[in-house]
Amino acid sequence: MKGKSLRKRNLVAAAVLTATSILLSGIVAAPAVAADSDKLIVWADDERGKQLKPVLDGKLYGGKTLEVVTFSSKTTLDAALQAATASNGPDIAFTPVGEAIIAAKSGKALPFVLSAASAANLPVAAVQYGQYKGRQYGLPLDIDSVAMIWNTKFGAAPKSLAEFATRFAKAKADGKANYGACTSDGGWNSVNFISALGGYSLGMNANGTPNVKDVGINNPTFISNLKKYALAANGKSNGLLKVDYWETCSVDWLAGKAMAIVTGSWRIPATDAAKIKYTIQPFPTLDGTGSVKAVAGWGGAYITSYAKANGKESAAKAFMNFMASPAGSTLYAATVQRPSPNSKVAANQSKLLKGFAQSMAKTSVPFYATLYNNNAGGAAWGPLMDDAWTKVLVQGQDPKTVFDKAAVVLKKNFAAGAKG
Incomplete structure (x- = not known):
């Protein structure tokens, strides 16, 4: 692969996406989708999905059993979300928070209520980053910084x-x-x-x-x-x-x-x-x-409109409420090992992760x-x-x-x- 141009690799990736419906962890398979009425389906990329699946799969939220579907890359996740419908899409998507706003503008995301207690532990900028027309769509869970x-x-x-x-x-x-x-x-x-x-x-x-x-x-x-x-x-x-x-x-x-x-x-x-x-x-x-x-921005999650279409809006909101809580934020941060925007969680993170957060504080401009x-x-x-x-x-x-x-x-x- 060394020496191959980025453009060529992108064209190859596009061809693969065209030839296969969805690539999951390197194999071609039909993913679990929101239409599965007894499951709360979460889609995530190769990094977050691989990390979160062992700790979230099988947990109950609002009476639904959660299942994480891990895609082979962020690119394949993006392509799948772009093509998703109520019959084949997820209930929850883990993506950069800014993408929740794009989904909201196109009617593909649902708002949820971020409690005052949960919001108080997050930077105002992070909370606002996940809002569209005054309503909360994206939940910031990690600092997406370099x-x-x-x-x-x-x-x-x-x-x-x-x-x-x-x-x-x-x-x-x-x-x-x-x-x-x-x-x-x-x-x-x-x-x-x-x-x-x-x-x-x-x-x-x-x-x-x-x-x-x-x-x-x-x-x-x-x-x-x-x-x-x-x-x-x-x-x-x-x-x-x-x-x-x-x-x-x-x-x-x-x-x-x-x-x-x-x-x-x-x-x-x-x-x-x-x-x-x-x-x-x-x-x-x-x-x-x-x-x-x-x-720089924030990584997190949002509820898709497919959750409502398939009668799982309350279960999806129950999951988001958990992730916004101290217990959920702590679990997420410990699992993905990324800097947390949550002040209570960040205070207990490693010196290494604090180093990334400190670098971001000096250099970051928002990723609009x-x-x-x-x-x-x-x-x-x-x-x-x-x-x-x-x-x-x-x-x-x-x-x-x-x-x-x-x-x-x-x-x-x-x-x-x-x-x-």
Whole structure:
């Protein structure tokens, strides 16, 4: 798989999705669905689903037996939710909270009541992130944030990107490192790199609201620094920055041949298993002053409209009430091992998870799902960045041309998303 472009892999994935109905944990099978009247069906991706299934399966909520259906990836989960109906969809979906709002706007999500006691343990921003027209749709359960995980065999983490570039060049020349830092989750979290090089994805107004007309992925500073620090003489990547997925990034990272990855706490178990010693911190800015910006949000759950259509709305709400409670939030946090937005739970989490939360506090800008997930211009944020970075870093296309075109697409997406 190493060396295959992101675009090619995306096309292969699309072909697989077309050829098979749904991929579950690597096998083709018919999933349990909301139409199963005696079960409360929960759909989740490969990470959360695999973790939650052992602790939630078989539990009773509102008289219904819960069953977690685990999809082989977030991509297959998204495709299944997009195609779902009352006859083949879930009652509950574990997704980024922003996606609950998209579902609510299209009539595919149900509101629920978040008690005052439960809301008091969550940041106001997290609660509001899950609201649409004043009603609660998404329940925030984890902080969906990323940070730089630095392999300390290369010394202390660099204070600036300029220092990083110099140290990587030497490590590469000495045969000790094949790349500097990899996103490991694709273009979705490449805002770290864009910000470090002087760009940004979405401008903000003085009152803190997004300025959908202000896109900075192609500004002159970013393009100039990208050429100076990340590209070799042939116009392709010099290895400092890699925008790819875990399947590729992990090969060098777990072998100790990469200096850093930019990802979330979900990659810590594999990193620990490889006996890599590391520190967690924000990705460095170009000159070491200030902080980079990185999109962040909250992961959680929402009730689908199919629960109501199949007579299981009360059972679904009973489950959501449990997950919002101290007991449910604690169980979830201990199971998925991600930073919790719940103040009572977070206080007792590990130093490692607190490190991710602290990094997010310094660097995060909201991941406005209605904007970033909009594809009115032809491709949403994640696939758009996958394509742009592949064209520049892998194929050696002119970065200004590539990111100018991507900026046009992004402006169309943001404008359409702002209209709702």
